Amino acid sequence: MLEIRNLKVKAGGKEILRGINLKVNVGEVHSIMGPNGSGKSTLAQVLAGRETYEVTEGEVWYDGKNLLEMAPEDRAREGIFMAFQYPVEIPGVSNLYFLRSALNAIRKHRGLDEFDAMDFLTLAKEKMGLLRVDENLMSRPVNEGFSGGEKKRNEIFQMAILEPRLAILDETDSGLDIDALRIVAEGVNSLRGKERAIIVVTHYQRLLNYIIPDYVHVLSEGRIVRSGGKHLALELEDKGYSWLEEAEPKRVQVV
Amino acid sequence: MIELVKTENIPFFSHLSEFEKGVAGKGPAWLQRMRNSARLQFAKLGFPTLQDEEWRFTNVAPITSIPFKLEAYELDGLKREIIDGLRFADLQCERLVFVNGCYSPELSFVEESRDGIRISSLSRVLQQDAAAVEPYLGRYANWEQDAFNALNTALMQDGAFVYIPKGKILEKPIHLLFLAATRGTAIASYPRTLIVADSNSQASVVESYVGLGEEVNFTCPVTEIILNDGAVIDHSKLECESARAFHVATLQYHQERSSSLGSHSIALGGALVRNSLNAVLAGDGAECTLDGLYLVRGEQHVDNHTRLEHAAPHCSSRELYKGVLDGKSRGVFHGRIVVHRGAQKTDSKQTNKNLLLSDDALINTKPQLEIYANDVKCTHGATIGQLDKDALFYLRSRGIGEEAARSLLIYAFASEVVRRMKVGAVQRRLDEFLLGWLPGGEFVKEAVQV
Ligand SMILES: Nc1ncnc2c1ncn2[C@@H]1O[C@H](COP(=O)(O)OP(=O)(O)OP(=O)(O)O)[C@@H](O)[C@H]1O
Ligand SMILES: [Mg+2]
Numbered sequence: 001m002l003e004i005r006n007l008k009v010k011a012g013g014k015e016i017l018r019g020i021n022l023k024v025n026v027g028e029v030h031s032i033m034g035p036n037g038s039g040k041s042t043l044a045q046v047l048a049g050r051e052t053y054e055v056t057e058g059e060v061w062y063d064g065k066n067l068l069e070m071a072p073e074d075r076a077r078e079g080i081f082m083a084f085q086y087p088v089e090i091p092g093v094s095n096l097y098f099l100r101s102a103l104n105a106i107r108k109h110r111g112l113d114e115f116d117a118m119d120f121l122t123l124a125k126e127k128m129g130l131l132r133v134d135e136n137l138m139s140r141p142v143n144e145g146f147s148g149g150e151k152k153r154n155e156i157f158q159m160a161i162l163e164p165r166l167a168i169l170d171e172t173d174s175g176l177d178i179d180a181l182r183i184v185a186e187g188v189n190s191l192r193g194k195e196r197a198i199i200v201v202t203h204y205q206r207l208l209n210y211i212i213p214d215y216v217h218v219l220s221e222g223r224i225v226r227s228g229g230k231h232l233a234l235e236l237e238d239k240g241y242s243w244l245e246e247a248e249p250k251r252v253q254v255v
Numbered sequence: 256m257i258e259l260v261k262t263e264n265i266p267f268f269s270h271l272s273e274f275e276k277g278v279a280g281k282g283p284a285w286l287q288r289m290r291n292s293a294r295l296q297f298a299k300l301g302f303p304t305l306q307d308e309e310w311r312f313t314n315v316a317p318i319t320s321i322p323f324k325l326e327a328y329e330l331d332g333l334k335r336e337i338i339d340g341l342r343f344a345d346l347q348c349e350r351l352v353f354v355n356g357c358y359s360p361e362l363s364f365v366e367e368s369r370d371g372i373r374i375s376s377l378s379r380v381l382q383q384d385a386a387a388v389e390p391y392l393g394r395y396a397n398w399e400q401d402a403f404n405a406l407n408t409a410l411m412q413d414g415a416f417v418y419i420p421k422g423k424i425l426e427k428p429i430h431l432l433f434l435a436a437t438r439g440t441a442i443a444s445y446p447r448t449l450i451v452a453d454s455n456s457q458a459s460v461v462e463s464y465v466g467l468g469e470e471v472n473f474t475c476p477v478t479e480i481i482l483n484d485g486a487v488i489d490h491s492k493l494e495c496e497s498a499r500a501f502h503v504a505t506l507q508y509h510q511e512r513s514s515s516l517g518s519h520s521i522a523l524g525g526a527l528v529r530n531s532l533n534a535v536l537a538g539d540g541a542e543c544t545l546d547g548l549y550l551v552r553g554e555q556h557v558d559n560h561t562r563l564e565h566a567a568p569h570c571s572s573r574e575l576y577k578g579v580l581d582g583k584s585r586g587v588f589h590g591r592i593v594v595h596r597g598a599q600k601t602d603s604k605q606t607n608k609n610l611l612l613s614d615d616a617l618i619n620t621k622p623q624l625e626i627y628a629n630d631v632k633c634t635h636g637a638t639i640g641q642l643d644k645d646a647l648f649y650l651r652s653r654g655i656g657e658e659a660a661r662s663l664l665i666y667a668f669a670s671e672v673v674r675r676m677k678v679g680a681v682q683r684r685l686d687e688f689l690l691g692w693l694p695g696g697e698f699v700k701e702a703v704q705v
């Protein structure tokens with residue numbers, strides 16, 4: 001479903017991703033872990049189409065399409081969803097209005113009927129119930145005045161409505177208490193299935209107790225330095241990232 | 256006249272003698288004296304130049320280079336349907352319509368005067384009962400300092416007069432519609448409006464300026480609004496003239512004790528628009544909100560100068576002006592707040608926010624505070640920004656197209672001012688205009704539908 005080949009990315013003149021290779025098949029859940037500043041969000045943002053990053057080399061194929069040539073909205077319409085590490089506040093734009101527009105843009109693209117206000121509200125209420133998000137919050141402007149946890153839950157709520165084929169969750173677990181974490185994990189797990197794939201970016205094993213990954217990758221200084229099964233996450237939790245550096249000779253940076 | 260004759264080589268002046276003939280020797284003696292002084296004052300002041308502090312960013316030279324004409328309007332071709340099809344068709348209320356500055360009884364709708372409420376053309380009041388306007392007309396708007404104001408005062412012939420007696424509450428708004436019907440001629444008009452809300456009365460007034468025809472025109476209105484003790488006035492001024500219009504307006508508010516004013520000044524059309532708004536909080540505990548919105552593109556130039564005087568204690572004011580500028584448009588916002596000595600416990604907040612949609616659009620914003628009292632709370636702030644790139648990406652990453660996402664963000668920015676308007680029909684009309692103005696308006700309309 002997704003294939004990243006030797007992806008190199010620069011931002012502000014600085015090389016951040018230095019040749020990422022990753023293959024994600026339909027039905028799989030991949031977890032990406034790694035220390036602060038290793039490039040996890042950069043990867044997520046590049047996959048979603050953020051233009052501030054400059055791709056200098058490599059390619060990304062999504063369902064046989066050249067992803068890097070697609071506008072962000074087209075990626076979303078083709079089923080990519082990224083839950084932001086830092087969701088943006090948008091004053092004056094109601095969360096529900098915005099979400100209905102997004103859903104309809106996606107449905108239109110797929111040749112499906114658009115949702116009218118009533119149908120949408122029914123759907124939204126159902127998902128709000130499942131994810132236990134506050135209805136009042138959802139009719140407020142997008143993320144405005146939301147707490148950190150509320151913002152993260154809103155991302156998952158949006159995901160539940162938009163039902164992406166490829167979901168990329170960028171540290172959706174940070175800022176969530178254990179109850180919220182469980183609810184979010186349930187939301188994610190309910191999307192798991194034969195026709196979808198999920199990439200979970202996280203620092204902690206905690207979330208992976210609930211969303212059990214098929215593969216774990218460790219990103220360090222813009223490269224995937226280790227890949228393995230779900231046990232790799234446990235090992236990392238135990239020994240920390242420095243363990244990896246010891247295990248693997250540190251690459252010398254060529255200036 | 257002599258002073259004006261000297262400057263006859265300025266094309267603008269060609270229509271002034273005609274105007275003067277129209278008003279010479281007419282009206283009560285006090286008015287003739289005032290006109291005369293105003294005329295002399297105008298001759299003395301001359302047109303402002305970029306050297307004048309208050310006009311540093313607005314060049315009025317293009318106005319002076321055009322030989323405007325006076326044209327009495329003819330009704331043919333300007334039927335009631337046009338008015339109905341115009342702005343606020345669903346606003347069922349009393350309406351005074353002026354075409355090229357002259358009152359049109361055929362297009363207007365005024366109920367029988369009742370309970371002392373007066374809604375009439377200024378020309379009629381001046382003929383029949385000038386004493387009713389004498390204490391107010393020209394007493395508040397400061398024509399000694401401002402050339403355009405002086406010009407209007409010297410030349411005013413017609414406009415609206417509204418008087419709301421003590422304790423009267425008007426349920427329906429009053430609509431004053433000023434049409435510039437150019438039909439191939441460069442028209443000048445000097446409408447004059449006087450609104451007096453006596454103690455504890457309440458009313459909404461909508462003043463709109465609309466262009467019919469694409470010829471250049473010059474509208475130079477002066478509006479004086481006086482709120483007596485405890486009066487509550489909601490006033491909207493909408494400028495929606497044609498793309499080649501020059502519109503230089505003065506708006507003067509005067510507020511007595513415990514009165515409350517909501518002012519909404521919207522500038523949408525025109526090549527050059529200048530609004531000089533002055534509000535004086537003259538009585539204890541008076542409060543006002545001054546809202547403004549300007550939406551400009553192409554080569555439009557819009558200049559909002561506001562001057563708010565806190566002249567009495569315990570008054571509060573809130574000012575919010577927002578602008579969206581696209582293309583090569585130019586905007587100016589100068590907001591001065593003066594807190595006089597003795598105006599203790601003043602609570603004043605001024606905000607000006609601007610959204611620049613193109614690299615070539617320009618805004619000059621300058622908030623100014625002058626405080627001569629020591630126990631006051633005053634804040635002001637101005638922002639100039641572009642569309643938030645993070646917000647734009649966020650919307651797009653959810654499947655919303657770029658144009659639609661941009662439009663949604665602009666709409667969200669501008670509609671804050673629209674939502675604060677009190678007259679529903681005007682609010683809806685403005686909302687429609689805003690949606691029409693946005694390239695992705697159709698999408699936004701869908702998106703914000705409940
Ligand atoms: N737009 C940008 N311009 C310049 N540098 C950037 C930009 N975006 C990210 N960086 C830098 O790139 C590096 C990787 O950032 P990124 O946000 O991808 O890390 P991360 O792995 O997500 O970290 P965290 O765990 O803290 O979220 C950091 O050093 C960051 O400062
Ligand atoms: Mg990150």
